[in-house]
Amino acid sequence: MTPDVSRQRLRRGVPVLSCLLAATLLAGCAVGPDYHAPEIALPLQWANAPKQTPAAPRDLARWWLGLNDRTLDALMDEAVAGNLDVATAKARVREARANRKQAIAALLPTVAGSDSLTRNRTGNSAPSDTAPISGSPYTLYQAGFDASFELDIFGANKRSLEASTRALEAAFDDLDATLLTLLGDVASTYAEARGYQARVALARRTATSQRETAALTKSKFDAGSASAVDVAKAVAQAASTEANIPQLTAAYVQAVHRLGILLGREPSALAARMDRGGAIPAPRTALKAGIPADVLFRRPDVRRAERQYAQYTAKIGVATAALYPSVSLTGSITTSAQKAGDLARGSTIGWSWGPSATVPIFNAGSLLAAVDAAEAQRDQYLLTFRSTVLTALQDVENALVSLSEERKRATKLAESAKNYGEAARLSRALYQTGTSSFLDVLDAERSAYSAEDSLLQSRVAITTDWIALAKALGGGWDRPVDTSTRVVVDTGTLPHLIDVRVMDPVR
Template sequence: MNCAAARLSRLAGLSLVALALAGCAVGPDYAASGQLLPASWGNAPKTAKPLDARRLSQWWKTLGDARLNQIVDRAVAGNLDVASAKARIREARATRRQAIGALFPTVDGQGSATRSRSSAATSASGSNITSNLFQAGFDSSFELDLFGGNARGVEAATYGADAADEDLRATLLTLIGDVATNYIEARGAQARASLARRTAASQRETEKLTRNKFTAGSASALDVERAAAQAATTEAAIPTLEAAYAQSLHQLGILTGEAPTALAGILGRGGPIPSARSTPPAGIPADVLVNRPDVRRAERQLAQATAKIGQAEAALYPRVSLTGNISATALKTGDLAKNSAIGWSFGPSLSVPIFNGGELRAAVEVAEAQRDQSDAALRLAVLTALQDVENSLVNLAKERQRAGKLSAAANSFREAARLSRSLYQSGAASFLDVLDAERSLYSAEDTLLQSRVATTSNFVALNKALGGGWDKPVEVELPRVIDVNTGPHLRAAY
């Protein structure tokens, strides 16, 4: 009977080890969920060829603006949102290392030294006795991950680290798009303010001409006042445009992680509105699953939420741990190493959840609900990405058409203004014709500049929607704040 019991005990032990080594797991295994996507874009040329993401990398350089390139580099290096995203990566990686640590045994050392004195009243010898007691030893424990709860924890942490990586890419994509948009708007405001100044100067010349004609008796005082009013109205637009430029300048400074006016030296010298002469390839809708970092981040978060279901599910099953300790107790430190002073214990422990008021089952349901939320978030991210691309394709194409018409209109108004001025000087046209022609010319040229800003901004939006962004390595391991004197030291007085 004893031999049979021993064999049964050994078989049970081997079974536990085999079960642990086999990597038993509970909960659902993650599998990417399918989502029905259109075969082609509705607002782009039909193609069945996937888009190579490398064709979208560093798209801002196609605008041919060296100052924009310089500001983008400064923003990537100094932006505070990027710094936070880097810190989240370090946090996620450290969390993963914590989860991996649960798969290994833990060993703790402990020791004590006690000096005691017994009273004469309690001593058998009737006198005070002073003695020493020294103890030292190690405690260890190892949980057999029979149902994969700890392994699911590592799996979830790994997916979390992947999501943090994608979060950094998404932050860089948004950052570069914001830098480009604000730079374009700053150049647009500068160009519009310059146009207003030139137009106002021309209108003041018209006012001067009208005053001369009034002095000569060939123009009325009403014409003089109308000319002065139109020039003043144009001049009134300049402060608003200068304020718009300053706001874009300040936002660019913040995006680079610097003072609001840090880039005044770069932008203050002026420059043309960047122009996009081509349209980036759109590929096929399925490309957003690969190229959009926000979609990839949502997919990794869904995988993480799925793994957490297994973590919660494992808590419903028994837990087996191996615990042991070795200790030495002696009256003298020199005797701690003697065999007679050493004691040890070793054995398994079993914990079985019997009644917990439904708490553990509710935890599983919480994890499942959170998984469903992540699934919905992923599907929404994909649909939003598709919408972003379609909107950007339409906006870019239609704004280019609009800019073409506005350019033709501006050319016609420019010729009309020249002719009306010439006819007015010769007396063949009324002054109202001149005022109307100049007013229409300024409005057309200003609207054309706004359209150029909108066209390039839509080009930026399309590249963002397609997932184009920063493709160079980014250093994430170096903390932004370097702590010093973190070891044991005297505490500062407060």
């Protein structure tokens, strides 16, 4: 079709489109319930939190910086960039965004153009006065477009847009929840790995000391001042301590493997970096718990549950609108001629436009059942929201009490480890001079190792409890996250030939 003909056709179609767009003014109401934020009773303060100034949300942003560990800081950045669960959550955001665009498109008219060129020959089965038995072949040119617009009188499309908007908001909250979980898992696993490293080092130091004690006992046995039983016990204790090393080493390696997977890499990708060693990260700052009501906007899982409740409230309106008539405006313009130059002439143009209505009369109650199902779904998401809030409150209270009590335990363990270490040193010195029995040395060394190992575990527990509190309070990532980049970039999507062998299920 020539450009002039196309422009003429578009100019003639403007009145039809104008009528369709003007009809949007009629679509101003919606059926179904309007969304209202759910009310939930919350305590005024945390039962296990120390008295402190309520925290602002920004106080929890990048909370892991309070552990003062540069290696951990770098791992956090790498995890956000490479974690596969985060990438999946980003894809869900893109999906929700595309669904919302489709819902917006349903509120606008649709226009489709058509062009055809056919070679025709007509004939009659019997002669008549008006038509010959057969005619000469001729070429027919046709062009036109159709437009339609659904009058959203009862708000089905508006409710669909509302639902898709809430779904998009929930997808962003789901991404935030995934980031929150990821950051907590990376920090906890990192702390556990450093803890295993420290416990392996302790076991090796202790075993070395115990081997020295066993050698001393053997010397005393050779001199006749110790028994063979003492020698056997000394060797056995050193071997028992050394037996812990493989188990702790395996736990450390497994923690490093978990870190690699969390970063979206192969399990052993971080082995060399982690093997360089490092201290158990310890909290340098206190986390402010604020008030229980803060979890309603801090915790992304709570926000997601609330947005999903709003989404399924809007879906009731979609189901309810199906009970009412639907009205559409349709219009079309066509032009046909046996010569291309005659297209768009007044005598070759035909048009039609007008409303059409569809009224549900009998459907055996399926539409009402759909409304009931939508209401039941809405109830489920309200209950899920309430359950999520209660779980969030429980998480905070549990983390608060665990952190507080573990700190008390660590204080006592530190005192215990210090005194047992001193007892082991003194008993060994006295044993060398012959003023103490080997049983005292054996008991003191065993107790000292146990106390120091328990202290290391308690330090790890303090850090993981602190991390759990940061997660429970809703601390997370505060930098922009790119959700627009696709994982798979398709090529060769224009029309092309394909190898039919790829569709053969048997090869």
